[in-house]
Amino acid sequence: KNEVEQSPQNLTAQEGEFITINCSYSVGISALHWLQQHPGGGIVSLFMLSSGKKKHGRLIATINIQEKHSSLHITASHPRDSAVYICAVSDRNTDKLIFGTGTRLQVFP
Amino acid sequence: NAGVTQTPKFRILKIGQSMTLQCTQDMNHNYMYWYRQDPGMGLKLIYYSVGAGITDKGEVPNGYNVSRSTTEDFPLRLELAAPSQTSVYFCASSSDRYNEQFFGPGTRLTVL
Numbered sequence: 001k002n003e004v005e006q007s008p009q010n011l012t013a014q015e016g017e018f019i020t021i022n023c024s025y026s027v028g029i030s031a032l033h034w035l036q037q038h039p040g041g042g043i044v045s046l047f048m049l050s051s052g053k054k055k056h057g058r059l060i061a062t063i064n065i066q067e068k069h070s071s072l073h074i075t076a077s078h079p080r081d082s083a084v085y086i087c088a089v090s091d092r093n094t095d096k097l098i099f100g101t102g103t104r105l106q107v108f109p
Numbered sequence: 110n111a112g113v114t115q116t117p118k119f120r121i122l123k124i125g126q127s128m129t130l131q132c133t134q135d136m137n138h139n140y141m142y143w144y145r146q147d148p149g150m151g152l153k154l155i156y157y158s159v160g161a162g163i164t165d166k167g168e169v170p171n172g173y174n175v176s177r178s179t180t181e182d183f184p185l186r187l188e189l190a191a192p193s194q195t196s197v198y199f200c201a202s203s204s205d206r207y208n209e210q211f212f213g214p215g216t217r218l219t220v221l
Contacts, residue, residue: 099151
């Protein structure tokens with residue numbers, strides 16, 4: 001079993017829909033990261049959080065440390081949101097990042 | 110600032126050939142990392158460095174070597190390329206182990 005699990009693996013949506021991507025992890029962590037990888041391949045960091053909730057524009061990330069679960073929400077989705085969204089956790093013991101396999105999101109006009 | 114740059118963007122190698130993947134960052138970050146990304150898998154850490162002159166193995170170091178002679182540069186060396194090293198390689202940097210990592214654009218390597 002992977003230490004970081006994401007669901008769903010693939011997601012399609014119509015423009016304007018509310019999107020939720022989930023991440024569960026099994027190790028003790030110091031932080032959780034949400035990353036975005038566009039079709040061109042580049043990876044950018046969206047959020048780093050260790051508790052509660054963060055918001056940036058139409059993106060919202062939440063984390064529940066007790067349940068070892070995080071969600072990434074996209075409100076009013078747009079075709080330009082089409083990308084792979086990757087969850088990664090900073091292992092509390094090693095400080096290394098452990099990555100999920102990603103959720104591929106396609107938003108159609 | 111250019112951030113993290115990687116060269117080359119693409120490369121095809123024959124089995125047994127050697128090459129160096131270059132990585133440079135201009136953010137004065139102490140921490141630098143090399144990852145590989147295989148289809149359907151999460152990124153895996155190959156090597157990392159916490160400062161000039163200091164490197165350590167990650168999860169999948171076999172077949173690779175690194176050096177860190179300056180803060181800016183962190184090259185990854187493949188000595189005897191094998192088909193199992195076909196992958197996309199990402200370099201990343203961060204100011205310290207608790208902060209977000211900044212990724213380079215990646216190098217797509219094919220070994221035939």
